[in-house]
Amino acid sequence: MNVATSRTEKPYYIPQADEVEVFRAAYQGRMPVLLKGPTGVGKTRFLEYMSWDLSETDEQLRMETVSCNDDLTVGDLVGRYVLEGGDTRWIDGPLLSVARTGGICYLDEIVEARKDTMVVIHSLSDHRRELPVSRLGETITAHEHFQLVVSYNPGYQSTVKDLKDSTRQRFVAIELGFPPEALETDIVAHEAGVDRQVAERLALLGRKVRAIQTDMMIEGPSTRVLIHAGRLISRGVPARRACETAVALAISDDVEVHTAIRELVTAVFAADD
Amino acid sequence: MNVATSRTEKPYYIPQADEVEVFRAAYQGRMPVLLKGPTGVGKTRFLEYMSWDLSETDEQLRMETVSCNDDLTVGDLVGRYVLEGGDTRWIDGPLLSVARTGGICYLDEIVEARKDTMVVIHSLSDHRRELPVSRLGETITAHEHFQLVVSYNPGYQSTVKDLKDSTRQRFVAIELGFPPEALETDIVAHEAGVDRQVAERLALLGRKVRAIQTDMMIEGPSTRVLIHAGRLISRGVPARRACETAVALAISDDVEVHTAIRELVTAVFAADD
Amino acid sequence: MNVATSRTEKPYYIPQADEVEVFRAAYQGRMPVLLKGPTGVGKTRFLEYMSWDLSETDEQLRMETVSCNDDLTVGDLVGRYVLEGGDTRWIDGPLLSVARTGGICYLDEIVEARKDTMVVIHSLSDHRRELPVSRLGETITAHEHFQLVVSYNPGYQSTVKDLKDSTRQRFVAIELGFPPEALETDIVAHEAGVDRQVAERLALLGRKVRAIQTDMMIEGPSTRVLIHAGRLISRGVPARRACETAVALAISDDVEVHTAIRELVTAVFAADD
Amino acid sequence: MNVATSRTEKPYYIPQADEVEVFRAAYQGRMPVLLKGPTGVGKTRFLEYMSWDLSETDEQLRMETVSCNDDLTVGDLVGRYVLEGGDTRWIDGPLLSVARTGGICYLDEIVEARKDTMVVIHSLSDHRRELPVSRLGETITAHEHFQLVVSYNPGYQSTVKDLKDSTRQRFVAIELGFPPEALETDIVAHEAGVDRQVAERLALLGRKVRAIQTDMMIEGPSTRVLIHAGRLISRGVPARRACETAVALAISDDVEVHTAIRELVTAVFAADD
Amino acid sequence: MNVATSRTEKPYYIPQADEVEVFRAAYQGRMPVLLKGPTGVGKTRFLEYMSWDLSETDEQLRMETVSCNDDLTVGDLVGRYVLEGGDTRWIDGPLLSVARTGGICYLDEIVEARKDTMVVIHSLSDHRRELPVSRLGETITAHEHFQLVVSYNPGYQSTVKDLKDSTRQRFVAIELGFPPEALETDIVAHEAGVDRQVAERLALLGRKVRAIQTDMMIEGPSTRVLIHAGRLISRGVPARRACETAVALAISDDVEVHTAIRELVTAVFAADD
Amino acid sequence: MNVATSRTEKPYYIPQADEVEVFRAAYQGRMPVLLKGPTGVGKTRFLEYMSWDLSETDEQLRMETVSCNDDLTVGDLVGRYVLEGGDTRWIDGPLLSVARTGGICYLDEIVEARKDTMVVIHSLSDHRRELPVSRLGETITAHEHFQLVVSYNPGYQSTVKDLKDSTRQRFVAIELGFPPEALETDIVAHEAGVDRQVAERLALLGRKVRAIQTDMMIEGPSTRVLIHAGRLISRGVPARRACETAVALAISDDVEVHTAIRELVTAVFAADD
Secondary structure, eight states: OEEEEOOOSOOOOOOSSSHHHHHHHHHHTTOOEEEEOOTTSSHHHHHHHHHHHTOOSSSOOOEEEEEOOTTOOHHHHHEEEEEETTEEEEEEOHHHHHHHHOEEEEEETGGGSOHHHHHHTTTTSSTTOEEEETTTTEEEEOOTTEEEEEEEOTTTSOSSSOOOHHHHTTSEEEEOOOOOHHHHHHHHHHHHOOOHHHHHHHHHHHHHHHHTHHHHTOOOOOHHHHHHHHHHHHTTOOHHHHHIIIIIHHHOOOHHHHHHHHHHHHHHTGGGO | OEEEEOOOSOOOOOOSSSHHHHHHHHHHTTOOEEEEOOTTSSHHHHHHHHHHHTOOSSSOOOEEEEEOOTTOOHHHHHEEEEEETTEEEEEEOHHHHHHHHOEEEEEETGGGSOHHHHHHTTTTSSTTOEEEETTTTEEEEOOTTEEEEEEEOTTTSOSSSOOOHHHHTTSEEEEOOOOOHHHHHHHHHHHHOOOHHHHHHHHHHHHHHHHTHHHHTSOOOOHHHHHHHHHHHHTTOOHHHHHIIIIIHHHOOOHHHHHHHHHHHHHHTGGGO | OEEEEOOOSOOOOOOSSSHHHHHHHHHHTTOOEEEEOOTTSSHHHHHHHHHHHTOOSSSOOOEEEEEOOTTOOHHHHHEEEEEETTEEEEEEOHHHHHHHHOEEEEEETGGGSOHHHHHHTTTTSSTTOEEEETTTTEEEEOOTTEEEEEEEOTTTOOSSSOOOHHHHTTSEEEEOOOOOHHHHHHHHHHHHOOOHHHHHHHHHHHHHHHHTHHHHTSOOOOHHHHHHHHHHHHTTOOHHHHHIIIIIHHHOOOHHHHHHHHHHHHHHHGGGO | OEEEEOOOSOOOOOOSSSHHHHHHHHHHTTOOEEEEOOTTSSHHHHHHHHHHHTOOSSSOOOEEEEEOOTTOOHHHHHEEEEEETTEEEEEEOHHHHHHHHOEEEEEETGGGSOHHHHHHTTTTSSTTOEEEETTTTEEEEOOTTEEEEEEEOTTTSOSSSOOOHHHHTTSEEEEOOOOOHHHHHHHHHHHHTOOHHHHHHHHHHHHHHHHTHHHHTOOOOOHHHHHHHHHHHHTTOOHHHHHIIIIIHHHOOOHHHHHHHHHHHHHHHGGGO | OEEEEOOOSOOOOOOSSSHHHHHHHHHHTTOOEEEEOOTTSSHHHHHHHHHHHTOOSSSOOOEEEEEOOTTOOHHHHHEEEEEETTEEEEEEOHHHHHHHHOEEEEEETGGGSOHHHHHHTTTTSSTTOEEEETTTTEEEEOOTTEEEEEEEOTTTSOSSSOOOHHHHTTSEEEEOOOOOHHHHHHHHHHHHTOOHHHHHHHHHHHHHHHHTHHHHTOOOOOHHHHHHHHHHHHTTOOHHHHHIIIIIHHHOOOHHHHHHHHHHHHHHHGGGO | OEEEEOOOSOOOOOOSSSHHHHHHHHHHTTOOEEEEOOTTSSHHHHHHHHHHHTOOSSSOOOEEEEEOOTTOOHHHHHEEEEEETTEEEEEEOHHHHHHHHOEEEEEETGGGSOHHHHHHTTTTSSTTOEEEETTTTEEEEOOTTEEEEEEEOTTTSOSSSOOOHHHHTTSEEEEOOOOOHHHHHHHHHHHHTOOHHHHHHHHHHHHHHHHTHHHHTOOOOOHHHHHHHHHHHHTTOOHHHHHIIIIIHHHOOOHHHHHHHHHHHHHHHGGGO
16 A cells, blocks of 8 residues: 655654754665654654655655555556556556655565565665566666665564565664653644643653553554544543543553553543542 | 445444543544454444434434455455446445545454555554555545544454554554443343343343353353344243353353353243243 | 255155244344254255245245355355456355345355355344445345354364354354154155164164264264165165165274274164074 | 266276175165275276266266366366357366266365365265356256265375365265285286286285385385386386386385385295296 | 477487386386486486487477476466467467377476376376366377376475375386496586596596485585586686585585585595695 | 666676686586675676676676565566557566577576476576477577576575575586675775775774674674765764664664674774764
């Protein structure tokens, strides 16, 4: 599945560190980028921001997102012939399309794809910057503004599914983590439409739950999860019920995890009582 | 498989707790909903009710149900071209169709689907609310009244089949359990057409069998199962035989379980003797 | 594979217990039926009988049998488009066909089917009684005389292949076992064309072999197997050779089982010497 | 793969025991036959003989052999549409073809087929004697002279691949073993074109090697293997070399087995020195 | 993949033992041949020679080689319909083609094929000598000069992949090993274009490396590997470097193996220093 | 995926040892080449160089690269028919194309391909030098300037995926390792556009990290990785951050590895402080 982005307003994104500068250098040096980090941490937003930031014209740099999965074929990325009115017509896939026109092609959760998907990017991601299209019988040289980005979550992956060294050593890696508490407060307030006090408590709750995530064998709540809780609160759901619904039940099925989170919620929102 | 619902009478549904309010807040806040709970507990009915409850016009909010399974493809959800009279015609799948027109799209037992099905909903279930349709070469922005709902049964799932964190953290979770005894009595009486005394005994039987479900390593009987027993009784099958048929044999193949349930049936229906 | 039945003579079937009454109540109460029992016990015959018994007109209630297997697809059950003379024509599958016209649709050995087959019957087997047909873009409401029946053999199934609780709790279960000895004697005499004395001995042999089936780790001989022995006898094969051929070699490859059965045959047919 | 047989000369076959009579009774009683026995023991020949023996007219009863395997589909057995000159034409598969016209349909090594193949014969192998052909939308009732035969080798099968009880209890079983030594001598002499003395030694060698087959963990040499050795001898290959080539190397890759067989060959052919 | 051979010059092949006579007797006796032996030992050359040797006319007996693999289908062997200019045309596969016209059909590394490939040769490899072609609706009787040959390498095969007894007992087996040292010297000199002294050293090296192959857990170097070393030498690569490249690195990735071979090379080529 | 190369400028490549001479001898002796070595070591560059070096005319020898993967089919290598305007047209695959016209066909990471891909090269890689094309019904004899090259990384491969001996003994093997430090300094300076001092430090860092690669259970950083670090530095990213991004995070997800590399970076770039 691929999503085209051509919004023209500046995307809401607050940098965590020097990720914007490093990305820009990789872009200028024509090196593909590997984004590492947990789910819901803002990787898509960061790229939406970079596609705006790197634009040299009035028009935003194009961005196509492909969510990788087991069923993704080379044809889904590169293109295929479709039958139309008894005749066949070629339709560029997102990778070929962006390679032609320039822009960011983002392969989200690359390790979910089969190895053949990884392999198809090899010639695009080294000094050749070429994409052979055997069905068309031609080889496309990538546009000078073509930028390949792949992402994955090192904590989430099983040991079986891993990037091959011959793939990963083609990339410059940028790591994104959970945002610092103050920054996360800003984001939750902005995205959920709650006041700063509620946003602060939700950010605090996030930090506390993440602190027990290894013990509890869970993936810690993403900023998105905290925003969800905020939105329920802003629509009248009581804070504890909102956190139960958007945080505890959403991140785990384990009753002990639910109890632990409920206690943290109680501690964080005690001031409301 | 998808089922379109466009009934106009108010569906029979009695809330267990605040699930109606939380669902309404999620709908207003444009957050997808994850329904958790055992089989036969009324998840489909709840959504039929919500699609009636959320309707702002005379017409009920549309609802499409897709029962997920291993063979479900992205094409089944999004749509496909069919050949017709030598020409090809595009048919929207239920997910795309509801994304266009608004309504509830309900993916029942989501964990039964392959990962690619989960992945196709990613861009629809975050801030983008977009569904790319590569075959059409366009990206659909979801209707403002589009509501995505997925369900699964945490007790029933094997540990292998689980929602990925990058999927589940996109949802606000609502849990539905077995209804309280008085409520279940009402439901059984209403749906099976038996008098309150019989309905009470069946609800009591349900409670008692569920109490031993962990020991007996079974999934406890759903309200549906109790309704079935009621319907057999109302058609002249003796109560014990009806419970044997609709409860004991239906929920297990284990002779010890059958014996245990038979004893509970005897205890519950002793007053009839 | 599906077999249409439209015979008009009354099928030969002698009830074991109250299965006819319970089935009739399930039919009237619009509840799907799960038939449980060992192989060759007469499940197909019972349903042929019920389709005759439930007929309210001169014409017998229609019955379609589908033998489930790994390769059975949703298309095999619901229907598919076929190319004909350059044009496509839709052909209803047996499930859709019976859902439209009424009658019994019998899915034999349901656990042999993949999960997607089970899932396709979900909306047909609860209060909705609907079958969505995505390829046609419509949803069929089942005929008022539509009755869904599935069967399986609890003793035979491996633990891996099992009905999901979300499937099995949709059914009222009826169990059929080996017929009582007197009844089995009648059946063997009628079906094999042997006199009562031979039929009695074969029924006795059946009972004796079934008594050792657990020790011997075999599935006991079905009534069908005894009928086969009877038919060989009636065509001049000596009784011992007929039982060797139709019973011992047919139900097992184990030499010890063969020896044990041979001894039972000798005991049962000693009177002939 | 299926092989049609319509030879009119009487096939060379010498019965081992009463297999001809039992087969004839099964044919007259309309019961399908399960042939059990090791490889190369003459199962195909036996059926060629029976198809000659059962013929009631001048023309031999038709026989179709299908060698079962993992890739065999229901379509291979029942039939399929083929494209021809822009139009589709139906071609009967061997099972449907013989069901229509009568004759023996022989499914060789049935356990090698997937379960769906076994399932397709269910309705043909019980009282229904019907073959539903969903693609044609009709159900064929088998010809009165239709005889279904399946075979398998109980010693050769792994425990995983086995006939389901619901399949095997539909059959009357006939077991064929290695022929007695005198009979095997006749067969080898006839088929290999060697004199009786050589044939006797080869039959003796066969018996001796089979005697050690369990210890050596091999499948004993079939009569066919002995015929091969005979044919090499009759074309001038020395007896020891012929047995090395046709027996030792052909039945095993194990050097110890080769040595053991070579010693037996030396003992058996010592008289030649 | 299949390779047609119709060369008319006599192929270069020096017999190891009586393999030519045995093969000729098998050909005359219409028995299929199983060639056993390690890789690169000259099996293809032997068959090229036999197809020349067996020719009774001016034209060499035809030979088709099929390298077996997991993806080889029955259609690849027997034939298939292809679309051409809107119409379908049948193309014989190599097995059917040679069965029609006579010649050697060689299935190289038969155990690499799926079982269905093995099964398709059953009726061709017993007294029937027939190939049914279900797609054409006919059965081809093999040409009198049709000779089926299959090969495999017993040492190389895993225990999982093995010929079924019902397949292998249809063949007369001929074993080819590494050629004796003098013969191998001749072959290397002839094929690599090196003088006898170099060829002798390479043959000696081959013998020495094969002597340690079991200890080192490698497959010993084939004659082909020694020819490669000779060719590098004849083109100016120093002998040690040539043996490093063509022998040590080519047959193993294990550093200890490399060291051991290097020592043997030093010993063998010491005279050059 | 295949990439055609027809550049006319001399590729930048500095030989490590005698690989150019050995390759040239293999080319002249018509022997296929197996390139062994770690990822990013310059295998593709070496072949680009050889295709320039071996050219006898003004035009560079053609080169086609195919990145092997699980989904690569024989059709991808050899060719296939495509539908075009209602008619079918044959398109040569890269292997067939280069076999016809001459040039280097490079199968990168051959062990990633399924066995059938390896098998298709068998007849091309021995004395036959032929490629059968069953779909075309013809056999192509390779051009005299056709050179087959395959590569793999012995350290990287799992033990399951390995070249079969019957495949690997067809090749002359050339091993490429990490370049010596002075050479690597030249390459980094040239490719990254950094001054010699920075290049020296990066080459030193590469050597140091490779020295701990076995302990740390990682694949050591390729020259490409060092070039990436250099390019970030030349675009203003501080050296430590550049090494963090391009080396540490890129080659591993392990925090201990990151720490170890960070210490080495500190040691190497200490002089900058």
